Amino acid sequence: MTGQLAYPDFREKVANCFRRQPFMAHIGARLRRVEPGFCEIELSFRPELGQQDDFLHAGVVATLIDNAAGFAALSLFEADEEVLSVEFKLNLLRPVKGGRIFGRGKVLRNGRRLSICQAEVWESDEAGGEKLCASGMVTLMRMQPSEAQ
Amino acid sequence: MTGQLAYPDFREKVANCFRRQPFMAHIGARLRRVEPGFCEIELSFRPELGQQDDFLHAGVVATLIDNAAGFAALSLFEADEEVLSVEFKLNLLRPVKGGRIFGRGKVLRNGRRLSICQAEVWESDEAGGEKLCASGMVTLMRMQPSEAQ
Amino acid sequence: MTGQLAYPDFREKVANCFRRQPFMAHIGARLRRVEPGFCEIELSFRPELGQQDDFLHAGVVATLIDNAAGFAALSLFEADEEVLSVEFKLNLLRPVKGGRIFGRGKVLRNGRRLSICQAEVWESDEAGGEKLCASGMVTLMRMQPSEAQ
Amino acid sequence: MTGQLAYPDFREKVANCFRRQPFMAHIGARLRRVEPGFCEIELSFRPELGQQDDFLHAGVVATLIDNAAGFAALSLFEADEEVLSVEFKLNLLRPVKGGRIFGRGKVLRNGRRLSICQAEVWESDEAGGEKLCASGMVTLMRMQPSEAQ
Numbered sequence: 217m218t219g220q221l222a223y224p225d226f227r228e229k230v231a232n233c234f235r236r237q238p239f240m241a242h243i244g245a246r247l248r249r250v251e252p253g254f255c256e257i258e259l260s261f262r263p264e265l266g267q268q269d270d271f272l273h274a275g276v277v278a279t280l281i282d283n284a285a286g287f288a289a290l291s292l293f294e295a296d297e298e299v300l301s302v303e304f305k306l307n308l309l310r311p312v313k314g315g316r317i318f319g320r321g322k323v324l325r326n327g328r329r330l331s332i333c334q335a336e337v338w339e340s341d342e343a344g345g346e347k348l349c350a351s352g353m354v355t356l357m358r359m360q361p362s363e364a365q
Numbered sequence: 366m367t368g369q370l371a372y373p374d375f376r377e378k379v380a381n382c383f384r385r386q387p388f389m390a391h392i393g394a395r396l397r398r399v400e401p402g403f404c405e406i407e408l409s410f411r412p413e414l415g416q417q418d419d420f421l422h423a424g425v426v427a428t429l430i431d432n433a434a435g436f437a438a439l440s441l442f443e444a445d446e447e448v449l450s451v452e453f454k455l456n457l458l459r460p461v462k463g464g465r466i467f468g469r470g471k472v473l474r475n476g477r478r479l480s481i482c483q484a485e486v487w488e489s490d491e492a493g494g495e496k497l498c499a500s501g502m503v504t505l506m507r508m509q510p511s512e513a514q
Numbered sequence: 515m516t517g518q519l520a521y522p523d524f525r526e527k528v529a530n531c532f533r534r535q536p537f538m539a540h541i542g543a544r545l546r547r548v549e550p551g552f553c554e555i556e557l558s559f560r561p562e563l564g565q566q567d568d569f570l571h572a573g574v575v576a577t578l579i580d581n582a583a584g585f586a587a588l589s590l591f592e593a594d595e596e597v598l599s600v601e602f603k604l605n606l607l608r609p610v611k612g613g614r615i616f617g618r619g620k621v622l623r624n625g626r627r628l629s630i631c632q633a634e635v636w637e638s639d640e641a642g643g644e645k646l647c648a649s650g651m652v653t654l655m656r657m658q659p660s661e662a663q
Numbered sequence: 664m665t666g667q668l669a670y671p672d673f674r675e676k677v678a679n680c681f682r683r684q685p686f687m688a689h690i691g692a693r694l695r696r697v698e699p700g701f702c703e704i705e706l707s708f709r710p711e712l713g714q715q716d717d718f719l720h721a722g723v724v725a726t727l728i729d730n731a732a733g734f735a736a737l738s739l740f741e742a743d744e745e746v747l748s749v750e751f752k753l754n755l756l757r758p759v760k761g762g763r764i765f766g767r768g769k770v771l772r773n774g775r776r777l778s779i780c781q782a783e784v785w786e787s788d789e790a791g792g793e794k795l796c797a798s799g800m801v802t803l804m805r806m807q808p809s810e811a812q
Binding site for chain 1: 600601603627628630651653655
Binding site for chain 3: 680683684685686688689710711712713714715720721722723725726727729730745747748749750751752753754755
C-alpha cells in the first residue's frame with residue numbers, strides 16, 4: 217500500500233459515496249470499514265442474489281470486488297476528486313454458499329492518474345472461520361471535478 | 366466460434382438455467398436470444414441498479430458480461446453438463462447511462478474442459494443506435510453431473 | 515474503433531518506436547502493418563522462443579499482445595505523445611506450434627487519457643490457413659512529454 | 664495457499680521443466696527457489712530485454728509472472744502431471760529500470776483441474792531495497808500424461 221492520507225474527512229467522503237449508490241441498498245451491502253488505502257464491505261447472503269445452484273451470483277462477487285477496490289482508492293484521493301472504474305479481473309476460487317460475506321480492497325499503487333488495487337471476497341462461517349472465495353485486480357481513475365462525464 | 370451443436374434442446378436448457386437464477390429477476394434481466402455459441406441478455410435501466418452518478422453500476426455490467434458468456438458456453442455443452450465461471454475480466458469503455466442495455470457473449474474456444482468466451486455490453490438509444498460500453502473475456506468450466514460441488 | 519487520425523506521420527512514429535525496442539530484435543519480431551487504430555506484428559517461430567514442449571512461450575505470446583495493442587494505440591495519439599502499458603490480460607486458446615505468427619491489435623476506445631485495445635495472436639500454416647491462438651485486452655495510457663517518468 | 668505436497672521430488676521436477684524452456688536461457692532467467700506452492704525466478708537486466716525507453720519490456724515482465732505462477736502450480740501437482748497456462752492478467756505498477764529482478768508466484772487455490780495463482784515482479788536496488796513493479800493473476804491447468812496436446 218502506498219498512500220499517505222490526502223484528506224482528513226476521507227471516511228465521510230467514502231461513506232457518502234457509498235450511500236449515493238442505489239445498487240448497494242438493492243443487494244443489501246453495508247460499508248464496514250475504511251482506512252487509508254483500504255475498504256471493507258459486508259453482505260449477508262439473500263436468496264435473490266443467487267445463481268442457479270443457490271450460490272452467490274458471480275456478478276455480486278464482482279460488485280464487491282469492484283466497490284471494495286473503488287472505495288479503497290477513493291480514500292486516498294484529494295477531497296474534490298471522484299473515482300471511476302477502468303477495468304477489473306477476478307478469479308472465482310470457491311462458490312460463496314451463504315453466511316456473512318466480506319469484500320476487501322487495498323491500494324497497491326496510488327498513482328497520479330490511476331489507482332491499482334487488489335481485492336478479495338471472503339466467506340465467514342458461524343464459527344468465525346474465513347475462506348477466500350475470490351481474488352481480483354482493479355484499475356481505477358482519479359476524476360477531477362472538471363472531468364465530469 | 367468453434368462448436369457444432371451438442372444437444373438439440375440447448376435453447377430450453379439455457380432458458381431453464383436462466384430462470385433458476387434469482388439474481389436475474391432481481392435486476393430485471395431477460396434472456397433474449399440463444400444460438401449455438403452465442404447468447405444475448407437484455408436489461409432495462411432502473412434507478413436501483415445505479416452507482417453514485419446514476420450510471421449503471423459496474424457490478425451489473427459485470428453480471429451481464431459473466432452471464433452472456435456463461436450461457437453462450439452452456440449452449441455448446443452436452444445435455445447433462447453444467448457451467449461454472451472460472452474468471453473474467455472486463456474493460457469499462459463508456460458509462461451506461463440508461464435506455465436498453467444488451468449483454469452479448471460468444472464462444473471463442475469450446476474446449477474439452479474449458480470454454481473461453483468474449484462478451485460485450487451495448488447501450489441502445491431511442492433511435493436504435495448502439496454504443497459499445499464494456500468488453501470482456503470469460504473463462505468457464507464444463508461441469509459433469511458427477512462433479513457437483 | 516474510435517479514432518480519426520491525429521498525426522499524418524503516424525506510421526513513421528510507430529516504426530521508429532518499434533525500432534527503439536531492443537526486445538523486438540531479440541525475439542525476431544517485425545512490424546508488418548500500421549493503420550489508424552490498428553497494428554500487425556509478425557514473428558517467425560524460433561527454437562529459443564519455446565517452452566518445455568517446444569510451443570511458443572506464453573511470455574512471447576503476451577509480448578505480441580502487448581505490443582500489437584500498444585502500437586495500435588500509439589497510431590492515434592498526438593505527435594508528441596508516448597504510450598505506456600497499464601495492464602493486460604490474455605487467454606491462451608491453443609498452443610502456438612510454429613510457422614508464421616501474427617499479433618494484431620485494434621483500438622476499441624481512444625479516450626482522453628486511456629486507450630483500450632483488443633489484441634489477438636494468430637498462427638498461419640503453410641497453406642495460408644490461420645488459427646486464433648490467443649485473445650486479450652490491453653489498457654494503455656497517453657503520456658505527454660512533460661510526464662516522462 | 665492450499666496444498667499439501669503431492670510429490671517428494673517436486674523441486675527436481677520444477678527445475679527440470681525450467682531447464683527445458685529455451686526461452687528462459689534466451690532472456691537469462693534463473694530458477695532461484697521452489698517451495699510447495701511457491702516459486703521465485705531471478706533475472707538480471709540486459710539491454711536486449713528493453714523497450715523504447717530502456718525499461719524492461721512488459722512482455723518480459725509478463726514472462727516472469729506467467730512462469731513464476733506456473734512453476735508454483737507445478738510444485739503441487741502429481742509426479743506425472745504437467746502444467747499449461749490458461750490465462751493471465753497483470754498490472755504494471757512501475758517501470759522496471761534495471762538491477763536484479765524477481766518474479767514470485769504463489770498458489771491461491773490448488774483445485775482438481777485448475778490452479779489459481781498470484782504472481783508479482785519486484786525490482787531490487789543495490790542497497791537491497793525492493794519495489795513492487797507488477798502484480799498479476801494466473802489460471803493454470805493440470806495436464807495428465809494422457810492429455811498431451
